[in-house]
Structures are given as structure tokens and as C-alpha cells.
Amino acid sequence: MAVELYLDLLSQPCRSVLIFAKKNNIPHEVRNISLMDGEQYGDHFGKISLIRKVPALRDGDFTLTESPAILLYLAQKFQTPEHWYPADLQQRARIDEYLSWQHCALRLHGSKVFWLKLMIPEVLHVEVPKEKMEAAVEQLSDSLNLLEEKFLQDRPFIAGGRISLADLVAIVEVMQPVACGLDVFGGRPKLNAWRDRVQAAIGKELFDEVHQNILGSQERVKEMDGSKLESSKAKILNLFM
Numbered sequence: 001m002a003v004e005l006y007l008d009l010l011s012q013p014c015r016s017v018l019i020f021a022k023k024n025n026i027p028h029e030v031r032n033i034s035l036m037d038g039e040q041y042g043d044h045f046g047k048i049s050l051i052r053k054v055p056a057l058r059d060g061d062f063t064l065t066e067s068p069a070i071l072l073y074l075a076q077k078f079q080t081p082e083h084w085y086p087a088d089l090q091q092r093a094r095i096d097e098y099l100s101w102q103h104c105a106l107r108l109h110g111s112k113v114f115w116l117k118l119m120i121p122e123v124l125h126v127e128v129p130k131e132k133m134e135a136a137v138e139q140l141s142d143s144l145n146l147l148e149e150k151f152l153q154d155r156p157f158i159a160g161g162r163i164s165l166a167d168l169v170a171i172v173e174v175m176q177p178v179a180c181g182l183d184v185f186g187g188r189p190k191l192n193a194w195r196d197r198v199q200a201a202i203g204k205e206l207f208d209e210v211h212q213n214i215l216g217s218q219e220r221v222k223e224m225d226g227s228k229l230e231s232s233k234a235k236i237l238n239l240f241m
């Protein structure tokens with residue numbers, strides 16, 4: 001039976017889940033939840049996830065939230081190739097270490113730049129002070145430094161010689177600030193080379209297909225109706241400003 005994946009591809013963790021499912025030929029059906037239209041607050045989605053965030057998974061009577069948990073569930077249930085989450089204790093621990101770190105670092109900082117540079121001024125029509133923007137770019141830069149210096153070091157991928165869940169979760173976060181026009185890879189040859197390896201391991205076609213929406217954001221904001229975000233506006237500003 002196919003698992004149901006509740007996704008909005010503007011969301012980084014949703015992209016990692018979809019890439020993983022497609023790359024590994026996991027039988028799945030996508031249920032689109034448009035965050036811009038507030039569909040996460042609907043009655044049906046409330047039965048899938050009380051947290052009301054995407055991604056979420058339904059497998060028969062079983063429901064699951066949180067992308068690392070979903071990725072690990074899919075990897076174990078469908079016995080995906082070992083390199084995604086190797087049996088070796090220390091390689092596995094390296095992946096767990098990255099997955100634990102990234103929420104409050106690369107994920108938070110990349111999202112913040114995306115919202116401050118694009119969504120808040122262009123869709124919510126709130127001016128972002130220059131110092132706030134600069135501080136957010138600086139925080140993101142610190143996280144990217146750690147990705148390069150601590151997590152990658154001189155290895156081709158985070159856990160060693162092959163792509164793992166850690167690289168997948170990392171690349172989708174790195175692409176978020178790229179989507180608002182920030183030159184994330186400039187002056188970072190190590191990050192550039194890693195991105196190329198990750199893209200090649202995923203497959204360029206799949207990578208581009210899943211990132212198509214988010215990479216069109218600078219154009220799409222022009223048509224977005226900010227009033228749809230009115231009920232979440234205070235929460236968003238509180239989180240990022």
C-alpha cells in the first residue's frame with residue numbers, strides 16, 4: 001500500500017521527503033497542503049497532524065510528523081540502500097548529529113533570510129530594517145561555515161564517501177536562501193563542490209523538479225495574496241523579526 005505524504009514543496013523538509021521517496025521508488029501518494037492557503041489548519045489535516053505542520057505521513061492507521069522521523073521510517077520500512085543511513089555506529093551517529101544540529105542552525109537561519117529578504121517585504125508588505133537583514137545573513141554565514149568546517153571537513157559527504165540523509169536534509173535548507181536571490185555559494189568552493197556531488201547523487205532532473213517551485217519564488221511573490229497570511233502574520237513577524 002502506498003504511503004500518503006502531505007507536502008508543500010515551498011517547505012524544505014517536504015522537499016527532502018519527496019526526493020527520498022522518489023529516488024528510492026517508495027510507493028507514495030502526494031497530498032498537497034498549501035501553506036499559503038492555510039490548508040494546514042483544515043479539519044482533515046488536523047486529523048493527520050495536531051502539530052499542523054508539513055511534512056506529515058500516513059501509512060494505513062499510522063500517522064507521523066517531523067521530517068527526520070519520516071525519513072528514518074521510510075528508510076527502515078522500505079530498506080533503502082544502506083548509504084542513506086548506514087549500519088556503522090559512528091557513521092550513523094554523524095548523521096544523527098547533523099539532523100539534531102540543523103533545526104536551530106542552518107534551517108532556522110536559511111528560513112530567516114528567505115522570509116526577511118523576500119516574503120516579509122514583498123508579500124506581507126512590512127519593511128525589514130537593514131541591520132536585521134545583515135544580522136540574519138551573518139547568522140546564515142556562520143551556519144554555512146559550520147556545515148563546511150565541522151560537518152563536511154574534507155569528506156565528500158557529511159557521513160563519508162556517499163550521500164546520506166544528512167546531505168539530503170542539508171541541501172534543501174541551503175537552497176531556501178538561494179531561492180530569495182542570496183549568493184550562498186559565492187566564495188565557498190567546498191560548498192559548491194559538495195552541492196554538485198549531492199545533486200549528482202540525487203539526479204539533476206529530480207533535484208530540479210522538486211526545487212522548481214521554490215526557485216521560482218522571486219517571480220511568484222508578485223502574484224501572492226498577502227491577505228491570505230493575515231492570520232499568521234503576527235506569528236511570522238515574531239519568529240523572524
Ligand SMILES: N[C@@H](CCC(=O)N[C@@H](CS)C(=O)NCC(=O)O)C(=O)O
Pocket residue numbers: 010011012013035040052053054055065066067068
Ligand atoms: N521540524 C519539522 C518542521 C516542520 C515545519 O516547520 N514545517 C513548516 C513548513 S517548512 C510548516 O508546516 N509551517 C506551517 C505553519 O507553521 O503554520 C520537520 O522537520 O518536519
